[in-house]
Amino acid sequence: MSSHRYHQHFTVSWDQLHRDVRELCHRLIERDFKGIVAITRGGLIPAALIARELNVRLIDTVCIKSYDHMDQGGLDVMKGVDHDGDGWLLVDDLVDTGKTARKVREMLPKAHFVTVYAKPEGRPLVDQYLTEVAQDCWIQFPWDMGIAYVEPLVDQVKR
Ligand SMILES: O=P(O)(O)OC[C@H]1O[C@H](OP(=O)(O)OP(=O)(O)O)[C@H](O)[C@@H]1O
Ligand SMILES: Nc1nc2[nH]cnc2c(=O)[nH]1
Ligand SMILES: [Mg+2]
Structure with a gap:
């Protein structure tokens, strides 16, 4: 699959991401977790920010790659964990088609799985998420962006 499926952009700033993760934490505060798997x-x-809010120190990773920028490829699992996720919080930034989530759920079936953003196809695979985003929308994260000069409108339009 390729970038042709994305027709809109949803740009998330660092501030927005921080606010969104904190809001998600409000919804997790009543639960106790052994640790976080990012x-x-x-x-x-998101896992680092959640760990700070919920005072969790034990953090593990599942290392997996699915996309090369907007192009979806095969799933490449580089590192797993040696438990079924019981009592653990599993965290990703977003769920899109749900392919990554499906794979990680197989690996950690008992974890509580949260993402900050969720698109409709992947939504049923997570236990909780904060914000729903349209399926044809590419979420642009702050770590993939930089601050750039923008020409005054008059120069863009009239030159
Ligand atoms: O629901 P899906 O269609 O599987 O897409 C969601 C996954 O895609 C992105 O990861 P990516 O593979 O781009 O790697 P990255 O996290 O290293 O950027 C994102 O962080 C999710 O993990
Ligand atoms: N940054 C980013 N990565 C993705 N991987 C799958 N969908 C997306 C998306 O909308 N944004
Ligand atoms: Mg990812």
Whole structure:
């Protein structure tokens, strides 16, 4: 599958991401977790922020790659964990088609799985998420962006 499926962009700033993760933490505060499993790489930053809010120190990773920028390839699992996820919080930044989530759920069937953003196809695979985003929308994360100069409108339009 390729970038042709994305027709809109949803740009998330660092501030927005931080606010969203904190809101997700409000919904997790009543639960106790043995630790957090972050799905690399996208799950690492939300996992660090959640660990701070919930005072969790034990953090593990499932290392998996599915996309090369907007192009979806085969799943490459580089590292798993040696338990079934019982009592653990499993964290990713987003669920899109659900392919990554399905694979990781097989590996950790008992974990409580959360993402910050969820698209409709992947939504049924997570236990909790904060914000739903349209299926044809590419979520642009702050770690993939930089600050750039923008020409004044008059120069863009009239030159
Ligand atoms: O629901 P899916 O269609 O499987 O897509 C979701 C996955 O895609 C992205 O990871 P990616 O493979 O791009 O790797 P990264 O986290 O290292 O950026 C994202 O972080 C999710 O893990
Ligand atoms: N950054 C980013 N990675 C993805 N991987 C799968 N879907 C997406 C998306 O919408 N944004
Ligand atoms: Mg990922």
